[in-house]
Amino acid sequence: MRISYRVSSIALVLVVIGMFLLPNSILVRPIAPTRTLVDGMVSFDPCFTTWEESGWLIRLSVLVWIGTFLYLFVQGLRNRTVPRAVAIVSFLAFVLSLHNRLWRVQNCGSGLGIVVFWVWIMAVGLMCVQHIIQRPVRV
Numbered sequence: 001m002r003i004s005y006r007v008s009s010i011a012l013v014l015v016v017i018g019m020f021l022l023p024n025s026i027l028v029r030p031i032a033p034t035r036t037l038v039d040g041m042v043s044f045d046p047c048f049t050t051w052e053e054s055g056w057l058i059r060l061s062v063l064v065w066i067g068t069f070l071y072l073f074v075q076g077l078r079n080r081t082v083p084r085a086v087a088i089v090s091f092l093a094f095v096l097s098l099h100n101r102l103w104r105v106q107n108c109g110s111g112l113g114i115v116v117f118w119v120w121i122m123a124v125g126l127m128c129v130q131h132i133i134q135r136p137v138r139v
Helices: 005-021 056-077 084-108 111-133
Strands: none
Touching: 005 056, 005 111, 056 084, 056 111, 084 111
């Protein structure tokens, strides 16, 4: 049984819409706000990260993943496949970019937040794997 590329792309859209509909307050654990102490010291929030704090490999993999993911996604909505090399690069860049996000989700996310994160990983990963493995039928 062949699954349409369009079906996997639409499933990914539904997962992303579901992620954005959930309020952020139930996806993360409550963390004490950053505050200045009496002696002038500022407390630190390890769950808050910025782009500049990421290493160059993480930043490069995120940029490569975004470009290849958009190509995979648009072609999937058109029910077309992409070259196998593009899908492999997208999958590898996605895996590399997860390293930075995984620690934050495991240590700062709630139980539901972790489940939503893994559902998102599975949806993106399955779409990439589908483009790698399932090739169009030549007539």
